[in-house]
Every structure is written in structure tokens, then in C-alpha cells.
Amino acid sequence: MSSSIKLDQLPFDVFLSIIAFSDVQDVCNLRLTCKYLWEQIGERAVWDSLYRTSRLPRPPGPHPTQSRQTLEDLLVRTQNVHTNLFQRREPTRSRTYEVGGEETLTLADRWLLTRFPEKVVCRDIDAPGSEEPTISVAWEAQQERGFLLSSMDCLDVTSYNGQKRAFLVLEQREVVPRPDGLRTSEMILIQVHIGRQKAAPELHFEEVYRCSRFSVGFAFALLSPRVLAVHWMGRHGQCYIWDIEDLYKEPTVIPNDRLSSSEHAWVPYHLACRTHLLSIIDAPEEPSPQTRILVSPINSVLSGDPRATASGILEGSYFRSVAILCDSVIDRDTGETEVVIVGLLYPQTSSPGGQFVVARLVVPPDDGANQERELGVHVQTIMMLFSIPDTVIMIPSWTGSGRFLYSTEDRENGELRAAEVVYDDKTQEASVLSFSIGDLSGIQTDFMRRYAELICFEDEVWWGRVCYTYNEEPDSEGQAQARAQDIWAWRHEGRRMLRVLDFS
Secondary structure, X not given: OOOOOOHHHOOHHHHHHHHOOOOHHHHHHHOOOOHHHHHHHOOHHHXXXXXXXXXXXXXXXXXXXXXXXXXXXXXXXXXXXXXXXXXXXXXXXXXXXXXXXXXXXXXXXXXXXXXXXOEEEEEEOOOOOOOOOOEEEEEEOOHHHOEEEEEEEEEEEEOOOOOEEEEEEEEEEEOOOOOOXXXXXXXXXXXXXXXXXXXXXXXXXXXXXXXXXXXXXXXXXXXXXXXXXXXXXXOOOEEEEEEOOOOOOOOEEEEHHXXXXXXXXXXXXXXXXXXXXXXXXXXXXXOOOEEEEEEEEHHHHHOOOOOOOEEEEEEOOEEEEEEEEEEEEEOOOOOOEEEEEEEEEEOOOOOXXXXXXXXXXXXXXXXXXXXXXXXXXXXXXXXXXXXXXXXEEEOOOOEOEEEEEEEEOOOOOOXXXXXXXXXXXXXXXXXXXXXEOOOOOOHHHHHHHOOOEEEEEOOOOOOOEEEEEEEOOOOHHHHHHHXXXXXXXXXXXOOEEEEEEEOO
């Protein structure tokens, strides 16, 4: 004779272990079935456990300061994004704005920042009445000194202590060359403070660092929950590394003098996990290309010593659009550190396609010697491509699951696709979902017919916001006149529009 145990008779720790294997939506539905489950699932420990075991993309956590409601909101939102991107494959909301300027980016998945030569303007697209958001000036070029803004990057992250950090990086250049033909360029780092008002938080822009040089280049940044890396490229390019909890300390500067002559042809870039700084360096070596990966202890880097303690080689390919997929974990027995990254391998020039790969890096312990040890590099191909995408936006995830978008911006074969990759640390293998999105809502048409350009995807891995720009086609008469002169001329006609898609 069999006996059964009711849910309300289970010890709480057993109940937690069962919940840990449940889907977020199933848990939300389960608590509606009876008072006991409503009370049990209302405990923070349940959502703490779900957060730790979830296979959905999410920021680092859970943090002790995060309430049950915060954890639930994060998980429910990322579940909704997953459903809308990979099952419905259509946005829940779409808005369009006319944009000018040189470039438009998003900050904290809420504000649109548009760079003009003389200023950066900001609009809050989630504020009440955001169908026509108010435009305000966020930053102005120092035109009285003869400077105009030449590049912009903005990004944000949830730090390891659960705090939101946001930054704006600008480069401004002298308009008129000096008598010797040189122009001064300045790189400006700005910390963006986000107000606590929920309905319409205010932004405060605080300059924390500025430097100059006689060279023309561009600035872009990569951000982790601990480190900000600003790459100022061009002749005499170098990278500036900050601890985001200690921004007022002078940054560690990594010049490009570690590069071979062939490696200078490509832009090296640096990304950080919890324990190490990873430097990705491509080189068109003969007879085939290769990528060199250097690894430096993050504490040493922040102390001013960027010396690499290990290095590895990826032969036959360039490795770009790289992001952290699993944050570093130290093996207490061997002292080795494992970190998992995901990115796009560009093949040799004779091959038309590429491949998205996951690479597990095994970093040997630092023995204190002044030489680089061998970095273990274990690569798994997760997706083959017939052609190289024009744009790839790879969002760091830190927790083993992440999303990315990639687009082909071509009049004949344009397409926008979304992918979600999940890494299993037990099997040390990754799985991936990938689908084209927006067939019904006209997204694919924009990429095939309107010269759409993907500009941003959720600044953090749970938000589900996509932005791209496209050309509003001129009327048929204007289009005919343009094509009579040049079949591609109408690409530059009409207004440039920005489309904001929400998948949450």
C-alpha cells in the first residue's frame, strides 16, 4: 500500500529543492493554487533559490540587499523576454522617433542619447507621456576652445554589490589643425548618476577624468561589474582601466606597445571577469590569421601592473564581439581559474562565413615568475553562419546564460536575428536558440528595404529592449528621381528614424 505526502507536509528545505527545478512561470502559477503555496512562495528564500538555479539570462546576484520582490521582478521580466523573443518572436510594443545627429545610443535601457558635433542630447522614453519625450542637453562640446564632439559610447552595469553604475565616454577634437598640422583630441569620462524617483528619475552628469593627445581616433568602452575599460584608439592608442568603486584614483594605462607590428592593424580590446583582465588581440599573420589572448590578474592591473601571466592562441581566425558568458571560478585544489567567453570567429579571408563559439579558458595559477604561462583554450562551435553579420551586439551575462542580436544590413538579404546561449558547467557545453524576429511587425522589412542599422540591445541581459535606425523611404516620385541618377541614391534621402522595440 503506497503512501503519499502532501506539499504542505514537506520540510521547507525539500520544498526549496523542488522549486529550484521549476520554471519561473510555473512557480507564479503554482502559488495561486492554495493559501499554503501562496505563503511559501512568498518567502525570499524561494526566489533566492530560483535566481541561483535559473537558466535564464540575468544580472549577477542574488545580493543580500535585493528584496524578494526585486528578485521576482527580475526573473519574471527575463522570462517574458525569452517568451517574446524566441516563442512569439514579436515585440510587445513598438515606437518610432525621428533622430538626427551623428549617432544615437541607449543608456540604462531608458534614455536615448544622441550625439551632434556640438552637443549630446537626452530623452527619457519611459517617462510619462514618452510618446513625445522632452529633449534636454546632456553635454556640450567646448566650441569656445575650437572643439567638436567626434565619438560617444555609453554603458551601464549592475556591480557586484548590486549597485547600478552608468557611464558616458566622449571624444572631442579640435576643428582647425595647428600650424604643425596636428589636432588635439580629448577623451572625457563622465559618470552618470541616476535619480531614485521611479516615475521620472533625473540624470546628473559628472566628469571624473579627462586627458588629451595629438592624434585622431575614437573611444569606446567595455564594462564589467567591477572594471571599466575605455579604449582610446588611433595612433598611440591605449586603454584606461578603472575600478568602478574607486573612479577618482588614476586609471591603469595599457599602451599598445605589447603588440607585434601586424597586431597594430587591428583594434585590441580588454574585458574583465571577477578575477582577471582578458586582452583579445587579433593579428593577420601569414600564412593564416590568429588571435592572441592575454590574461592578467585584475588586482595587479588595478594596482598599476598590467603584466600578463598567461597567454593562448586561436589559430586561423579572428575573434571579435567577445563577451563574458560565465564569470571566473577558482578551483581550490589546482588553483586554476576557469572563465567562459562567447564571441564570433571570423574565418580566413577565403571563407565567406563565420561561427559563433563558446571558449572555456583555463588560467594557470600565477607562480610569480616573470614569464607567461600557457592558457588553456577549449572552443565549442555553437552556430555556423553563411555570411559575416554586419553588426553583432553581444551582451555580457556573467551567470552562464546570455542573449545577443546579429544583423545583416543589406538591401537584398537584410535580416535581424536573436540568439540565447546557455552554458552547462557540469557538462562544460553550451546550447543555443536562434530565430529571426519581427516578421509580422515589419522588422525584417526594415532590414531588407530601409537600410536599417542595429544600434543597441538590452544594456543588461534581462531588459529586452532593441533599438535600430532606418531610412524612411521617400515618396514614389522622389524615389524614381533618385534612382534615375543613382540606384543607391535614395538611401540618403528621407528622414532617419529610430525604432524602439520592447520584448518584455
